[in-house]
Amino acid sequence: MKAKTDIIVVGTGASGLFYALNIPPNKAILMVTKRAVDESDSYLAQGGICVLRDADDYDSFFEDTLKAGHYENDRASVDVMIRSSPEIIRDLIDLGVEFEKKNGQLVYTREGAHSKARILYHEDLTGAEITSKLLAAVKKRPNITIIENMAMVDLITQDNHCSGIVASDGTGAIHLYHSDYVVLATGGLGGLFDSSTNLAHLTGDAIAIALKRQIEVENISYIQIHPTTLYSQKPGRRFLISESVRGEGAVLYNRKMQRFVDELLPRDLLTKAIHQQMEQDQSDFVWLSMQDMGRELIIHRFPNIFRHCLEEGYDITSECIPVTPAQHYFMGGIKVDLDSRTSMEHLYAIGEISCNRVHGANRLASNSLLESLVFAKRAAKNTQNHYKTAEILKATLDLDDYKDLEQLKTDYKTVILDEIERSKVIARIDKA
Ligand SMILES: Cc1cc2nc3c(=O)[nH]c(=O)nc-3n(C[C@H](O)[C@H](O)[C@H](O)COP(=O)(O)OP(=O)(O)OC[C@H]3O[C@@H](n4cnc5c(N)ncnc54)[C@H](O)[C@@H]3O)c2cc1C
Helix, strand or coil: CCCEEEEEEECCCHHHHHHHHCCCCCCCEEEECCCCCCCCHHHHCCCCEECCCCHHHHHHHHHHHHHHCCCCCCHHHHHHHHHHHHHHHHHHHHCCCCCCEECCEECCECCCCCCCCCEECCCCCHHHHHHHHHHHHHHCCCCEEEECCCEEEEEEEECCEEEEEEEECCCCCEEEEEEEEEEECCCCCHHHCCCECCCCCCCCHHHHHHHHCCCCEECCCCEEEEEEEECCCCCCCCCECCHHHHHCCCEEECCCCCECCCCCCCHHHHHHHHHHHHHHHCCCCEEEECHHHCHHHHHHHCHHHHHHHHHCCCCCCCCCEEEEEEEEEECCEEECCCCCECCCECEEECHHHEECCCCCCCCCCCCHHHHHHHHHHHHHHHHHHCCCCCCCCCCCCCHHHHCCHHHHHHHHHHHHHHHHHHHHHHHHHHHC
């Protein structure tokens, strides 16, 4: 490994991979990831990716995003995301991504809080389809090196300037990687919660590091709970029952098998209604029925959900399944501008770990993959346009501080959860 590389990207989800692909091949990129290269939430995305279908849909797409976000969204971010969406979909198709088609035409679906069908999908495996194609393209690039099972544990910084990362390979060995730029693409923080749809290793490490290094964060108490995950008494990740299931006609029942809510409400409102119903029913779940959609549509459209539920003992074509809310998405994060620049020089943040306030207080379904890709591409353009090489900073770090990875994980978790609580209190005071 060279003493210094041009750009370090931390994370190999959709945002990190797309950033790397949008950097010209004359720059050397090092990608590090905490687990295997395909262990990211991007692979898990089921429902789809939003796109502006035509100019007539702009106002409605904009309003749906703002309404779901309780009008706390940054309007400029929303505008950029929506206007860039057709270009991003073209990029994906050029990279070989296959979206559902009928008679040669793209098919669009609808999910909760969308007033129109504007979501492209690939079965119920849209994330795996997109991310595997991005990864295949990255692997063809000789300028990009990927190191797996390497966790960033700190940033190398001096005078509000970032020049690399400190990383642990889990054996106790600590590695210093120097670069001109660092891009944080580390995803969400569901791993901090007992019940989450996220992969357990996504623990928001970059937030703890940002707090330690005085990098600005924003809205970090804005955490989305998904209304429908498959209820299970087993520990571990919760399996998501995508919103698109309800978009295609699935309904929710209470204990008496009566419908109790509009299934297409925004996620936070539906979650609230389900929690109220569970309390009334004194139950840990409500029922979801897909039966009226018909066996053929279920198996063709939701093969992954069908298979998984069958493995758990439920045949969704003929019986209801128990569902319950679980942590799902992080709307807050490291504060960034429209080009994904953080408050620290030479440091970008993209994807779920970043916060440009595009989602406001609650994310609209299927806007996340889109946002990750749009702002990753803008970050890559900004890096190219303003590229400045940097000296290797003399890091004054005590490497012994990083040797006990388990202790570090506990410390980072405490720092983040405390900050989330603190920011909730501040939000309450501000609103009072
Ligand atoms: C079950 C599920 C279904 C979803 N469905 C949809 C959907 O249909 N449509 C939609 O738009 N969105 C959906 N989402 C949300 C969307 O998938 C994510 O928000 C998006 O993929 C995030 O991409 P990312 O690149 O920011 O992060 P991720 O894809 O999560 O990648 C994060 C990367 O960072 C690495 N990493 C983390 N910490 C470290 C560290 N300390 N050091 C090194 N590497 C690190 C991880 O190993 C991983 O490679 C879904 C999410 C889940 C969980």
